Amino acid sequence: MTMSPQWRSLIIPLARRAREAVWPALAKQYRANPSKVSGFRLKALGIADLSYRPNFAALANAIDHTLNLDGSVIECGVFRGGTLLGMAHRLALHGRGDVGLIGCDSFQGFPAPTEEDALEDGTFHERALQGVYSDTSCEALWARLCALGYAKNIKLVRGFFSDTLPSLGDLRFRLVHLDCDLYESYVTCLNFLYPRLVSGGYMVFDEYDLAAAAYPGAQKAIDHFLADKPEKLERRGDGPHTRCFIVKR
Numbered sequence: 001m002t003m004s005p006q007w008r009s010l011i012i013p014l015a016r017r018a019r020e021a022v023w024p025a026l027a028k029q030y031r032a033n034p035s036k037v038s039g040f041r042l043k044a045l046g047i048a049d050l051s052y053r054p055n056f057a058a059l060a061n062a063i064d065h066t067l068n069l070d071g072s073v074i075e076c077g078v079f080r081g082g083t084l085l086g087m088a089h090r091l092a093l094h095g096r097g098d099v100g101l102i103g104c105d106s107f108q109g110f111p112a113p114t115e116e117d118a119l120e121d122g123t124f125h126e127r128a129l130q131g132v133y134s135d136t137s138c139e140a141l142w143a144r145l146c147a148l149g150y151a152k153n154i155k156l157v158r159g160f161f162s163d164t165l166p167s168l169g170d171l172r173f174r175l176v177h178l179d180c181d182l183y184e185s186y187v188t189c190l191n192f193l194y195p196r197l198v199s200g201g202y203m204v205f206d207e208y209d210l211a212a213a214a215y216p217g218a219q220k221a222i223d224h225f226l227a228d229k230p231e232k233l234e235r236r237g238d239g240p241h242t243r244c245f246i247v248k249r
Contacts, residue, residue, distance in 0.1 A: 027147040034092050046144065048086025056086055058236035058243035062175050062202035063090045065247075069174040071198045076161055076189045077179030077206070078105035079133055081141045087177070088150050097153060099174075103141075104157045104164055109134030111160055116183035117217035125214040128182065161185055165192045173197050179206035183217025190225045197248045204245040208233070 026045055030037050039051025048056045063073075073091075075084050084103045091099050109131040113124050126132075138158045145154050157164045161180065165188065176193045180186055186207075197203055207218035222244075226233070231246035 024147070027144075031147075031149040034089060042089070045148065046080065046082050046085060047089050047148075048082045049089065053086075054241035055237060055243060056083065057238075057241065058204050058245050059083060059087060059175075059177060060090055061236050062177075062204050062245060063087055063094070066174040066200070066202055067091075067094055067096055069198055069200055071172040071174035071201065072100040072102055073175045073177075074102040074104065074168075074173050074193065075177040075179065076104045076165075076185070076193075077177075077181065078103040078107075078136075078141070078156070079179075080136050081144065083177065083179070084154065085145070085148065085150070087175070088153055099153070101150075101154045102157060102168070102171075103154060104159075104161060105136070105138070106160050107134075107136055107138040107158050110182060111184070113182055114184055114217065116220050117215065119216065127214045128217075161188045161192075165189070168192075171196060174201045176201070176203040177206070178203065181207055181211075181215045181218055183221045186218050186221035187225070190221065194225070194229075194248075199248055201248045202245055203248070204243060206243060208244040210240060210242060 023045070026041055029041070030045060037045075039049055042049045043052045050056050050060050073087055075087070078084050081103065084101060088101055091097060110129065110133060112130040113128050117128050118124055138156055142156055145151055157167070173193060173196055176197055178186060178189050180189055194203070205218070205222055207215045208222060209219060212219050226246070230249045233244045233246060235242050235244055237243055
């Protein structure tokens with residue numbers, strides 16, 4: 001049964017307030033024993049997990065296959081932190097809470113798209129416009145990380161990738177998750193992070209063929225970059241939940 005807009009406008013704010021009311025108690029339970037928290041509660045906490053989120057399969061697989069590698073984990077395109085927390089959670093379940101994670105995001109939405117992001121008719125999809133995904137907050141996400149016990153594990157880096165990635169210097173990475181949507185953002189991240197990905201490390205792309213209807217520039221950037229590289233795209237997940245990735249040689 002489809003919910004009418006009127007009912008949605010009433011029910012969704014009530015559900016949000018209810019979730020906010022129980023969140024501190026759920027966070028306390030999580031800190032006490034992350035392995036005992038159900039998928040339903042992980043969802044309420046905003047922690048991505050395979051129990052309720054099939055599109056997390058590629059990242060879960062990447063975490064599992066890089067446990068014994070050196071280097072940190074980095075995500076470019078954090079938004080509200082669901083997959084960043086999901087990766088931290090999965091590492092914790094494997095007893096690898098010592099692995100550092102870095103989350104990079106402007107926390108002010110997209111920069112202006114370029115012509116490579118345009119659709120075939122020359123227009124831009126409404127989800128590719130400047131400022132989209134600005135409904136987030138670095139401060140609010142940091143407060144959530146602290147409440148869940150991840151203040152020592154996760155570093156948030158605020159700003160556009162072209163400005164912030166150089167500050168990471170010569171850090172090496174076992175896992176790179178790129179969820180940055182636009183052509184120039186992908187080019188910047190690929191150019192900086194690919195050389196710093198260790199052998200056997202994974203680079204997972206949130207946008208590729210399934211997202212081309214909104215973000216055609218993402219696929220262009222990935223294809224252009226990998227054209228002269230030895231790695232080939234692989235896929236993980238089913239149907240609309242499929243994500244592409246490469247394993248560094």
